[in-house]
Amino acid sequence: MTLLRIEDLNIDYVTLRGRLRAVKSASLTLGGGEWLSIVGESGSGKSTLAMSIPGLLLPPGRITSGRIIFRGKDLTSMSGEELRRIRGSEIGVVFQDPLTSLDPLRTIGDQMAEAIMEHRSASSKREALEMASAALESVGIPGDRVKYYPHQLSGGQRQRVMIAMAVMLKPKLLIADEPTTALDVIVQANIMRLLKSLQQRMGMSVMLITHDIALAAEVSDRIAVMYAAEIVEEGPIDQVIENPLHPYTEALIKSTPDLWREKTLYTIPGNPPDLRSPPRGCRFHPRCHKAFEPCKAKEPRPTRLRGRTVACHLYG
Amino acid sequence: MALLEVEDLKKYFIQGDLVDRLLRRVRTVKAVDGVTFKLGKGETLALVGESGSGKTTTGKLVLRLLEPTGGRIVFDGVDITRMKEGELRKLRPRMQMIYQDPYASLNPRMEVGRAIAEPLVVHGRASWSEARREALEMLERVGLTPAKDFYRRRPIQLSGGQRQRVVIARAMILKPNLLVADEPVSMIDVSMRTSILKLLLDFKKEYNMSMIMITHDLAVARLVAERVAVMYLGKIVEMGPTEDILHNPSHPYTEALIAAAPTIVPRARKPRLRIKGEIADPSRIPSGCRFHPRCPYSDSSKCIEKEPQLRGDSRIVACHYPLTR
Ligand SMILES: Nc1ncnc2c1ncn2[C@@H]1O[C@H](COP(=O)(O)OP(=O)(O)OP(=O)(O)O)[C@@H](O)[C@H]1O
Numbered sequence: 163m164t165l166l167r168i169e170d171l172n173i174d175y176v177t178l179r180g181r182l183r184a185v186k187s188a189s190l191t192l193g194g195g196e197w198l199s200i201v202g203e204s205g206s207g208k209s210t211l212a213m214s215i216p217g218l219l220l221p222p223g224r225i226t227s228g229r230i231i232f233r234g235k236d237l238t239s240m241s242g243e244e245l246r247r248i249r250g251s252e253i254g255v256v257f258q259d260p261l262t263s264l265d266p267l268r269t270i271g272d273q274m275a276e277a278i279m280e281h282r283s284a285s286s287k288r289e290a291l292e293m294a295s296a297a298l299e300s301v302g303i304p305g306d307r308v309k310y311y312p313h314q315l316s317g318g319q320r321q322r323v324m325i326a327m328a329v330m331l332k333p334k335l336l337i338a339d340e341p342t343t344a345l346d347v348i349v350q351a352n353i354m355r356l357l358k359s360l361q362q363r364m365g366m367s368v369m370l371i372t373h374d375i376a377l378a379a380e381v382s383d384r385i386a387v388m389y390a391a392e393i394v395e396e397g398p399i400d401q402v403i404e405n406p407l408h409p410y411t412e413a414l415i416k417s418t419p420d421l422w423r424e425k426t427l428y429t430i431p432g433n434p435p436d437l438r439s440p441p442r443g444c445r446f447h448p449r450c451h452k453a454f455e456p457c458k459a460k461e462p463r464p465t466r467l468r469g470r471t472v473a474c475h476l477y478g
Numbered sequence: 479m480a481l482l483e484v485e486d487l488k489k490y491f492i493q494g495d496l497v498d499r500l501l502r503r504v505r506t507v508k509a510v511d512g513v514t515f516k517l518g519k520g521e522t523l524a525l526v527g528e529s530g531s532g533k534t535t536t537g538k539l540v541l542r543l544l545e546p547t548g549g550r551i552v553f554d555g556v557d558i559t560r561m562k563e564g565e566l567r568k569l570r571p572r573m574q575m576i577y578q579d580p581y582a583s584l585n586p587r588m589e590v591g592r593a594i595a596e597p598l599v600v601h602g603r604a605s606w607s608e609a610r611r612e613a614l615e616m617l618e619r620v621g622l623t624p625a626k627d628f629y630r631r632r633p634i635q636l637s638g639g640q641r642q643r644v645v646i647a648r649a650m651i652l653k654p655n656l657l658v659a660d661e662p663v664s665m666i667d668v669s670m671r672t673s674i675l676k677l678l679l680d681f682k683k684e685y686n687m688s689m690i691m692i693t694h695d696l697a698v699a700r701l702v703a704e705r706v707a708v709m710y711l712g713k714i715v716e717m718g719p720t721e722d723i724l725h726n727p728s729h730p731y732t733e734a735l736i737a738a739a740p741t742i743v744p745r746a747r748k749p750r751l752r753i754k755g756e757i758a759d760p761s762r763i764p765s766g767c768r769f770h771p772r773c774p775y776s777d778s779s780k781c782i783e784k785e786p787q788l789r790g791d792s793r794i795v796a797c798h799y800p801l802t803r
């Protein structure tokens with residue numbers, strides 16, 4: 163069953179320095195209960211793509227064309243009010259830095275209760291606070307911590323609070339944008355395990371944004387690889403990891419330091435392009451060791467191949 | 479001979495004002511609580527451990543950027559533990575630090591080329607025009623080309639990776655003997671980390687520089703360090719050659735760090751050990767083995783009552799029941 167279908171989505175930022183296409187012709191589907199991770203280098207458009215779904219694009223970001231079908235409805239044609247209602251109740255969002263999304267002057271219980279009341283999921287403040295404390299318990303924080311202020315919690319605990327807030331109204335989809343990037347490895351592993359168990363327990367779909375393909379590999383069902391605003395490869399995680407089709411995916415895997423592989427100092431040559439003036443043809447061709455003539459001239463189209471999608475001239 | 483010798487190093491932060499003192503509610507934060515190690519010339523030691531384990535404090539102490547509470551620091555044969563700032567000034571160019579916070583380390587209003595050139599002038603090594611020429615060479619060297627163009631940029635006009643190259647260039651222009659690199663790649667894309675680390679390795683080889691690499695990521699430690707010291711709550715709990723530690727951890731905490739490192743290898747035979755909870759507050763260090771409340775193997779009163787001492791030679795570990803191979 164498809165929960166989310168993104169069709170040929172284009173997103174632009176128009177600034178004084180010109181127009182920049184941060185997401186180009188992106189198409190994706192996400193099944194109910196499925197975990198899809200979006201990986202790629204900094205600036206490749208991961209956050210822009212993910213945040214456009216619940217209507218959280220920062221100005222001057224704008225969807226210029228395409229559709230985002232969530233549970234049968236096109237989110238791109240919804241009003242701000244309708245989207246606000248969907249956020250929290252049907253789509254939960256977790257950001258990288260919990261401190262910027264929590265109000266330092268109010269207790270976390272207060273903030274959670276307010277979000278619950280907003281969606282009319284509780285009849286009184288007291289009931290809302292009880293729900294908040296149960297939500298904290300579900301992420302491994304003692305329920306009485308509703309009385310705490312954000313600064314009284316560690317970074318890992320604050321991220322757990324954010325997760326509790328994102329899932330307390332039982333959304334169908336959780337979008338987590340680099341939820342562990344600011345945390346150390348042990349806290350990261352615990353948070354990832356929490357997300358995985360919540361996904362399984364609640365039957366929720368997850369979209370994880372990360373630049374760490376190893377992190378994605380351990381938890382995902384599917385993975386989409388972005389390069390310079392485009393999805394260059396998409397497919398079941400095991401297949402993509404074991405047999406990457408796109409040379410960029412291959413390079414990304416090879417360049418990731420990993421304790422469990424032979425030590426290598428491999429790096430992808432060159433730098434990602436400026437999205438204001440991306441290279442002609444395939445955007446990866448200047449850095450690709452398999453590039454041949456057509457790559458410089460023609461943009462590769464996404465091709466279906468054994469349950470996967472890849473955009474590369476090597477595959478016709 | 480070792481370039482750096484650190485013995486029983488301690489840093490206690492006293493928290494509380496006069497009133498707290500009168501009411502006897504001052505807290506003593508034991509950020510570093512007895513750290514001993516040696517660092518050879520041209521050697522890299524990785525300091526690994528969770529957030530709050532005392533890595534940054536240790537790094538700042540050995541460079542005398544913080545006043546130690548106790549212990550001894552010997553740099554190139556000279557005891558610098560209580561050395562006055564005036565004398566330290568002469569040594570400063572030989573010891574450099576790359577700071578954890580990438581935003582704090584560069585002045586947002588200064589051209590990055592000038593930021594790289596500045597230490598040469600400040601330490602009286604060159605005039606501005608000479609320094610400028612050397613900074614241009616350095617920009618070239620760290621891959622920021624065309625150098626003339628990059629020289630004039632401000633930090634905000636650089637990507638995270640480029641900014642870190644500038645920070646490295648600034649630290650390297652004085653050709654230091656010792657570099658403390660505090661999480662130099664944690665804010666950078668995983669796929670770009672190796673290129674930054676490679677740059678550090680190149681400088682290390684060229685200057686025969688010794689390096690302390692602070693990181694919570696063992697995969698980073700593995701790429702650059704001959705030896706690893708695992709820190710927990712202000713103490714080194716295990717230390718030894720990197721590959722050896724990674725293949726045969728002796729301390730349960732080391733095993734937990736290894737288990738927490740994500741891997742792309744399907745069905746990797748990595749240890750399953752998971753530890754719960756969070757690192758304790760360093761003003762209330764647990765009795766006995768400071769790791770015992772989180773240790774899945776601790777069930778004896780020994781762990782609760784008696785502090786394990788570091789034992790061993792090239793491989794050392796502080797645990798009453800070290801893991802057997
Ligand atoms: N508010 C904005 N105004 C103008 N350009 C923007 C804005 N937000 C993002 N961009 C640009 O859009 C592109 C994609 O950015 P995005 O943040 O989606 O990438 P990302 O893959 O999430 O990167 P990161 O890993 O650094 O978070 C980048 O080139 C970025 O500079």
Ligand SMILES: Nc1ncnc2c1ncn2[C@@H]1O[C@H](COP(=O)(O)OP(=O)(O)OP(=O)(O)O)[C@@H](O)[C@H]1O
Nearest residue numbers: 491507509528529530531532533534535536694760
């Ligand atoms: N100036 C200070 N005053 C009081 N406590 C401090 C001070 N500096 C550090 N600490 C405390 O000392 C402990 C060790 O801190 P330190 O920054 O050295 O840890 P770290 O291992 O570098 O952690 P991280 O990975 O988060 O950078 C922490 O509990 C910290 O809160």
Ligand SMILES: [Mg+2]
Nearest residue numbers: 208209210339
């Ligand atoms: Mg992002």
Ligand SMILES: [Mg+2]
Nearest residue numbers: 533534535578
């Ligand atoms: Mg630190």
